[in-house]
Amino acid sequence: xxxxxxxxxxxxxxxxxxxxxxxxxxxxxxxxxxxxxxxxxxxxxxxxxxxxxxxxxxxxxxxxxxxxxxxxxxxxxxxxxxxxxxxxxxxxxxxxxxxxxxxxxxxxxxxxxxxxxxxxxxxxxxxxxxxxxxxxxxxxxxxxxxxxxxxxxxxxxxxxxxxxxxxxxxxxxxxxxxxxxxx
Amino acid sequence: xxxxxxxxxxxxxxxxxxxxxxxxxxxxxxxxxxxxxxxxxxxxxxxxxxxxxxxxxxxxxxxxxxxxxxxxxxxxxxxxxxxxxxxxxxxxxxxxxxxxxxxxxxxxxxxxxxxxxxxxxxxx
Numbered sequence: 001x002x003x004x005x006x007x008x009x010x011x012x013x014x015x016x017x018x019x020x021x022x023x024x025x026x027x028x029x030x031x032x033x034x035x036x037x038x039x040x041x042x043x044x045x046x047x048x049x050x051x052x053x054x055x056x057x058x059x060x061x062x063x064x065x066x067x068x069x070x071x072x073x074x075x076x077x078x079x080x081x082x083x084x085x086x087x088x089x090x091x092x093x094x095x096x097x098x099x100x101x102x103x104x105x106x107x108x109x110x111x112x113x114x115x116x117x118x119x120x121x122x123x124x125x126x127x128x129x130x131x132x133x134x135x136x137x138x139x140x141x142x143x144x145x146x147x148x149x150x151x152x153x154x155x156x157x158x159x160x161x162x163x164x165x166x167x168x169x170x171x172x173x174x175x176x177x178x179x180x181x182x183x
Numbered sequence: 184x185x186x187x188x189x190x191x192x193x194x195x196x197x198x199x200x201x202x203x204x205x206x207x208x209x210x211x212x213x214x215x216x217x218x219x220x221x222x223x224x225x226x227x228x229x230x231x232x233x234x235x236x237x238x239x240x241x242x243x244x245x246x247x248x249x250x251x252x253x254x255x256x257x258x259x260x261x262x263x264x265x266x267x268x269x270x271x272x273x274x275x276x277x278x279x280x281x282x283x284x285x286x287x288x289x290x291x292x293x294x295x296x297x298x299x300x301x302x303x304x305x306x307x
Binding site: 013015017020021024025028029032033036037042045046049050053054057058059060061062105108111113114116119120122123126142143144145170173174177182 | 196
């Protein structure tokens with residue numbers, strides 16, 4: 001992961017758009033991946049990328065350079081995704097997406113890169129029974145590899161809530177996998 | 184590693200591809216609104232706060248000074264009354280019986296007028 005220099009950050013804080021281009025180019029894939037996994041929708045993920053960087057730009061003069069820029073951008077993106085998730089409670093995968101999911105979990109050995117629509121089908125089917133909060137905690141912990149503390153900082157949820165949401169999320173998914181004969 | 188963890192591990196390794204990344208980047212840069220003014224505590228904020236505090240202190244100082252300015256003192260001559268402040272013990276005879284002398288002393292002391300009483304009522 002490229003690290004943005006302090007000079008670029010200072011230039012962004014003073015409204016330099018060409019410096020901001022470097023920031024967008026560096027972190028747009030990271031934000032897209034996060035939003036894609038959380039929202040399970042490619043177009044919405046692109047919207048989140050746009051919204052996130054506009055928010056980052058607008059608030060750049062208030063950004064504290066002692067904080068990691070990556071974490072700051074990440075937190076903004078998570079909150080935007082979470083707000084969207086709360087608006088549409090549950091995901092409903094299409095029948096063909098569910099079929100692909102079954103196929104994917106049955107084939108333990110395949111590590112070939114998935115196309116976007118395939119990856120979307122698997123994630124959507126995996127988290128379909130989770131509430132927005134459970135989905136955020138589960139995705140950040142298991143797919144984004146964040147620690148409990150990082151999830152807490154990004155979502156504003158306390159450690160106990162993260163633990164309980166993660167427990168319920170895992171239990172729900174395991175039951176679903178059991179029904180499919182995977183567990 | 185249990186099956187759920189294995190599955191999530193496999194999924195975490197998969198990254199979606201952001202198509203038209205350059206186009207998206209251009210679109211973001213084309214729609215940037217004006218930046219918000221910094222909320223961080225910088226030198227400019229320190230100066231602003233210091234100026235406000237100084238102005239407030241000056242105001243308090245002026246008010247205090249205004250309260251300390253008193254009306255010119257009335258030049259009253261209490262000298263003609265000062266002798267009244269001093270009790271006249273001449274009426275106590277050294278040969279008096281102790282009881283009687285004490286009674287006389289108390290009587291004389293009660294006739295004393297204080298400066299504050301005089302100030303309040305100069306006609307005393």
